[in-house]
Each structure stands twice: as structure tokens, then as C-alpha cells.
Amino acid sequence: DVVREWCTAALRKWSAPCSRRGATVDELDRCCAALQGISATASTLADAAEAAHEEVGGTAAGAPPHLLALLRLALEAERHAQHAEVALWVATHRADLAPYERSAGTHDVWMESVQRRRELAGEAATTFLDDILEALSVLADGAGAPSGWPQYPPQGGASVADFAQHVMLEGGCDANSVQAKHALLLYFLLDLGLEADSPPFEALVARLLLPSAFVLDCRAYFWLDDDREDSLDAAARVLPLAASPNTPAKIPAALLARGRPEAALAVLRAAGDGASLAKAERAAAGIGARLACGLIEEAFLHARQCVDAAGCSQGEGERAMRRAELVAQIARSCLACGAAPRLVQLPFDEAEEASLVAELEAIAGEAPGGAAGDALVTYYLQRARPLEAEAAHRELVKLEETWASDPVVGGDAAERRRGATADRAVLVEAACRGASAADRREAVAEAADEDMPAVAAGSLASEQGQGQGQEQPLLLAVASSGAQRAASATS
Numbered sequence: 001d002v003v004r005e006w007c008t009a010a011l012r013k014w015s016a017p018c019s020r021r022g023a024t025v026d027e028l029d030r031c032c033a034a035l036q037g038i039s040a041t042a043s044t045l046a047d048a049a050e051a052a053h054e055e056v057g058g059t060a061a062g063a064p065p066h067l068l069a070l071l072r073l074a075l076e077a078e079r080h081a082q083h084a085e086v087a088l089w090v091a092t093h094r095a096d097l098a099p100y101e102r103s104a105g106t107h108d109v110w111m112e113s114v115q116r117r118r119e120l121a122g123e124a125a126t127t128f129l130d131d132i133l134e135a136l137s138v139l140a141d142g143a144g145a146p147s148g149w150p151q152y153p154p155q156g157g158a159s160v161a162d163f164a165q166h167v168m169l170e171g172g173c174d175a176n177s178v179q180a181k182h183a184l185l186l187y188f189l190l191d192l193g194l195e196a197d198s199p200p201f202e203a204l205v206a207r208l209l210l211p212s213a214f215v216l217d218c219r220a221y222f223w224l225d226d227d228r229e230d231s232l233d234a235a236a237r238v239l240p241l242a243a244s245p246n247t248p249a250k251i252p253a254a255l256l257a258r259g260r261p262e263a264a265l266a267v268l269r270a271a272g273d274g275a276s277l278a279k280a281e282r283a284a285a286g287i288g289a290r291l292a293c294g295l296i297e298e299a300f301l302h303a304r305q306c307v308d309a310a311g312c313s314q315g316e317g318e319r320a321m322r323r324a325e326l327v328a329q330i331a332r333s334c335l336a337c338g339a340a341p342r343l344v345q346l347p348f349d350e351a352e353e354a355s356l357v358a359e360l361e362a363i364a365g366e367a368p369g370g371a372a373g374d375a376l377v378t379y380y381l382q383r384a385r386p387l388e389a390e391a392a393h394r395e396l397v398k399l400e401e402t403w404a405s406d407p408v409v410g411g412d413a414a415e416r417r418r419g420a421t422a423d424r425a426v427l428v429e430a431a432c433r434g435a436s437a438a439d440r441r442e443a444v445a446e447a448a449d450e451d452m453p454a455v456a457a458g459s460l461a462s463e464q465g466q467g468q469g470q471e472q473p474l475l476l477a478v479a480s481s482g483a484q485r486a487a488s489a490t491s
Contacts, residue, residue, distance in 0.1 A: 001066070007042045007073055014038065015080040018087040019165055025091045032084040039077040046074040075143065075173055082178060083168035086185070089207045090161045093200040097160050100192040104158030110191075111153055117225045125257065128221035128250070129187060135180045140171035150184065153191075163188055182208060186218040216242050217251070224254040232258055240266035247271045249281035252289060261292030277309035280322065287326055291333040296342045299330060304352075320351075327355040331372075335363065340371050344379040364396060368403035369417045377424055386431035393428045397421060 014034040017023040023031075049067045063071075090097065104110070114129065121127045126134075129152060136150055149170050156162045167181050185204075194201050196219055205215055216238075223235035239251060240263055247267060255264035268286050276282045283306035290299035303326040311319030327348075334343035348356055356379070363372035373396040380389035400421050404414035 003041070003045060004066075004070060004073060007038055007045070007077065010034070010038050011042075011073070011077050011080060015084070018080065018084045019169075021161070023087075023091060025088065028084065028088040028091050032081075032088050035077065035081040035084045039074070039081040042070070042074040042077040046070040078173040079169050082173065082181075083165060085207060086164040086168055086204075087161065089200075089204050090164060093203060096198075096200045097194075100194060101158045101160060104192055107153060107155065107157065110158075113227075114153060116227050120227050120258075121225075122257070125254075127225045128254075129225055131250075132180055132184050132187065132221070136167075136171055136177070136184065139174070139177040139180060143170075143172045143177075145170045152184070152188075154188075158192060160189070160192070179214070182210060183214075183218050183221070186210075186215065187222050190219065190222040213242075213244060213246060217248065220251050224251065224258065232260065236260045236263035239263065240270050243267045243270035245272050245276065249276075249279065249285055253281070253285040256285065256289050256292060261289050265289040265293055265295075277306045278313040280310075280325070283310075283322070283326065284329060287329055288333070291330065291337075296330070296334060296339060297346065300346045303327070303330060323351060324355045324358070327352055328359045331356060331359045331375075332363065335371050335375065338371075340375040340378070344375055344382055364399060368396075368399040369409070369413060373400065374420060374424055377428065381427060381431050384431075386428065386434065390428050390432050393424060397425075 014031045017027050017031050018035075046067075049070050053063060053067055105113075114127075117127045117129065133150060133152060137145075140149065150167055154163045154166060156166070164185060167184055171177050171181065186201075189201060189204070190196070196202075196215070204210075220235055220239055223231040226232075236255065239247075239255070243251075243266075252264040252267040252271075255261075255267065264285065268282075268289055283303070286306070287299045287303050290296075290302060303323075306326060307319055307323045310322040330346075331343060334340055357376065360372045360376040360379075363370065364376065373392075377389045377393050377396070380386070380392060400417055403409060404417050
């Protein structure tokens with residue numbers, strides 16, 4: 001108790017100057033050294049008391065008051081020691097930081113900037129800033145942090161000293177918490193306008209012994225959140241040169257979302273994405289970047305590697321789920337960019353085909369006027385499987401006619417869809433004529449009770465945009481060649 005009381009009194013004495021404006025560098029240097037010693041003493045006391053409590057069968061839930069007091073003291077001392085390091089840096093570079101603090105906008109202007117970043121990320125994603133804030137909030141659970149901590153942008157304005165105090169004197173003190181605090185502090189400085197190669201920034205990095213890879217990640221967080229084009233240019237230029245296996249998967253994903261697929265793919269390749277194939281986020285980013293760069297065949301092969309890696313490391317259930325996810329990603333991307341002909345030419349195996357067919361059927365059900373149904377029929381025709389193509393065509397006609405008959409759809413779209421369905425019907429009929437008589441009789445018997453609706457629905461992928469409209473002749477040619485092969489093979 002005597003040592004604990006001494007630590008408490010010493011902590012009050014030496015921590016006070018760190019939160020006082022105008023403290024000198026020499027004064028803060030002495031405080032920093034003293035607080036390091038106090039923190040070490042308090043931690044030793046807490047560890048010894050905790051070990052003694054466990055030796056007699058004690059549990060965390062039944063910790064005695066003196067142990068709880070020591071744990072709180074150790075936490076508080078560590079916070080103040082960490083804050084003292086930053087406070088000493090602020091005092092040393094007070095003159096360098098002042099121009100940035102003065103030029104910063106008001107809280108409302110800053111808040112508008114943060115809101116623009118969130119809008120840029122979209123509803124389905126979060127900003128890197130929000131990820132840091134969320135991590136700090138979660139890590140601070142049970143550490144006594146006030147509700148809403150940490151606040152960004154800070155309510156108190158652009159004072160670096162005030163923001164450092166706000167961040168460092170709350171929350172946890174474990175390694176993950178300290179890392180998240182340092183990430184937020186660096187983000188704040190970059191947001192103020194400090195360059196990473198400026199003397200104050202480099203001095204803080206050296207003072208806190210921050211690894212260069214961590215600093216680069218923090219710079220990437222700001223670049224990819226910022227709505228300015230020069231920040232995005234910097235990210236696209238620097239990140240591929242410094243990527244590593246530890247580069248967060250969200251970095252290439254953000255580059256892809258911001259319209260820089262080449263940079264995203266360069267980051268993934270530099271990071272060695274082959275070493276992290278089993279990770280779902282890295283797999284999705286790698287395939288998305290390749291698809292956005294037009295490397296559909298490479299994306300397909302990469303997806304196979306990712307599926308195999310997931311199966312080896314996480315079991316067959318994960319293999320099947322990852323296969324369905326990645327095949328769906330490839331299918332939807334190809335349909336969206338008018339690359340259905342390249343999609344249906346990919347060498348799907350039996351399991352992959354099942355996922356592809358299920359996805360194309362689902363998309364056709366969601367959007368009967370789209371290209372998914374045509375792609376499904378073409379897939380069968382290209383592989384000389386006319387009876388399966390005919391069965392799929394019959395089901396699609398029902399969906400497409402119902403869709404085209406809806407007054408909301410509109411005349412032009414309905415007519416385009418009906419024309420495309422009619423073209424598809426011709427191809428299917430030609431392919432089926434080449435089937436053997438026995439197979440044909442069996443198919444006719446199965447369809448005897450079917451009331452085939454009139455051929456309906458619009459032009460292939462026309463509603464996907466003009467680019468897809470240009471792909472239509474190629475898709476029909478692929479289907480036609482498949483039908484011809486089927487006819488010649490069975491004649």
C-alpha cells in the first residue's frame with residue numbers, strides 16, 4: 001500500500017505538466033523519464049498482486065479491491081507515460097506545428113470533409129478513419145473511456161497538443177490499442193497538411209519508434225480516404241512499390257473502388273497475393289482487380305487457386321462456399337461489362353459449372369431483360385448440349401415474357417428483349433435438330449405437357465449499356481458455332 005500510494009502521488013505530480021500549455025521541453029523531458037519509471041513500478045506491483053491472487057485460486061470476477069486499484073493505477077500510469085512521449089514531441093516542434101494549426105478550417109468545415117470521405121466510400125464500405133475509430137472504441141471497452149470516444153474531427157479544434165491528450169489519455173494501453181492511437185494521430189497530422197517527409201512528422205515517427213511499413217499504411221489510409229485526386233495519385237504511385245504480405249487487403253480493394261484497378265493489381269502482386277489465397281477479402285480483391293483490368297481468364301485461374309487454398313486450410317465446406325462466391329463475382333462482372341462471350345468460354349469444371357448455372361439462373365430471375373439467360377443458353381450450346389439449352393430456354397421464355405408484358409418495362413425494352421429471345425430460339429432449334437432422334441423423342445415427351453409461351457423479350461445485354469450491345473453479335477456467333485458443332489457431331 002505504501003508503494004501504491006507513492007506511485008499515485010508521483011503520478012499526479014509528474015503528469016500535470018504534460019497537460020499544461022507552455023510547459024518547457026526540459027520540464028517535459030524530466031516528466032517523461034519519471035513517468036516511465038512510475039509506469040514500470042506500477043505494472044510490477046499489479047503483476048505481482050495478480051499472480052498472488054491466482055495462486056490462491058482467485059478469479060478475475062472475484063478480484064479484491066486492492067488488486068483492482070493496482071490494475072487501475074498501472075493502466076493510468078501507462079497512459080500518462082505514453083502521452084508524455086507525444087507531449088514532449090509537441091513541445092519540441094511547437095513552432096513548426098503552429099502554421100498548420102492556424103490554417104486548419106473550422107470544426108464544421110472539417111466535419112464536412114470527413115462526411116465527403118464517407119460518401120466517397122459508399123454505403124457498402126467504411127472509411128479507413130472509421131475503421132480506426134471503431135477499433136479504438138472496441139479496444140477501449142472496459143477501460144473507462146467516455147461515451148463517443150474518440151471524437152474526430154476533434155471538438156477542440158486543430159490543436160495537436162489537445163488532440164494528443166484526448167487520444168492518449170483514454171482507452172486501453174495494450175499493444176493493439178497503442179498502435180491504433182498512433183494510427184489516428186498520424187492520420188490527424190496528415191489531415192492537418194503535414195507532409196510525411198517534414199521534420200515534425202519524421203521526428204514523431206522516430207520518437208515513437210514506428211515501423212516504416214506501419215507509417216506507410218497510415219499514409220495510405222489518409223490517401224485513400226481523401227477525395228482529392230492528388231492523394232489518389234500518390235497512393236497509386238507509392239503503394240505498389242512498398243507493398244508486402246502484411247499490406248491490409250482493404251488497401252487494394254480501396255484502390256479498385258476508386259477506379260485504379262491497375263494500381264490495385266500491382267499492390268496485390270507486389271504483396272504476393274499467392275501467399276494469402278485462402279483469405280476471402282484478399283481473394284475477392286485479387287479477382288476484382290483482374291476483372292477490372294480485363295484479365296478475365298487470369299481472374300478465373302486465380303479464383304481456382306483461391307478455392308483450392310480455402311479448401312486445404314479450412315475444409316470442404318469452405319471450399320464450396322468460396323467457389324460459389326468467386327464464380328458469382330466473375331459472372332456478375334462479365335455480364336456488367338458486356339463480356340458474356342468470354343465468360344461462357346471459360347473452362348468450368350463440373351462443380352464450377354453448377355455454381356455458374358445457379359448464378360446465371362439467379363441473375364436471370366432478378367433481371368429477365370438482361371444477358372444472364374442468353375449467356376446460360378449459349379454456355380450449353382457452345383458445349384454441344386442442345387437439350388439442356390432447350391430446357392433452359394423454355395424456362396427463360398416464361399420469365400422474359402412476363403417481364404416484357406409488364407407495362408412498367410416500356411415498349412422499346414420489351415421489343416428488344418423479344419427480339420433477342422426470338423434469335424435465341426432459332427439457335428436452340430437449329431442445335432436440337434442435330435440431336436439424335438432418340439434424344440429428340442425423349443425431349444419431346446418430357447415437354448408434352450408444357451405450354452411453350454410465345455417467343456419473347458429484348459436484345460442481348462442491351463440494357464447493360466451500349467458497350468454490351470456491341471458484344472451481341474459475338475455472343476450470337478459463339479452460340480451459332482456451338483449449335484453447328486452439335487449438329488455436325490450428331491448427324
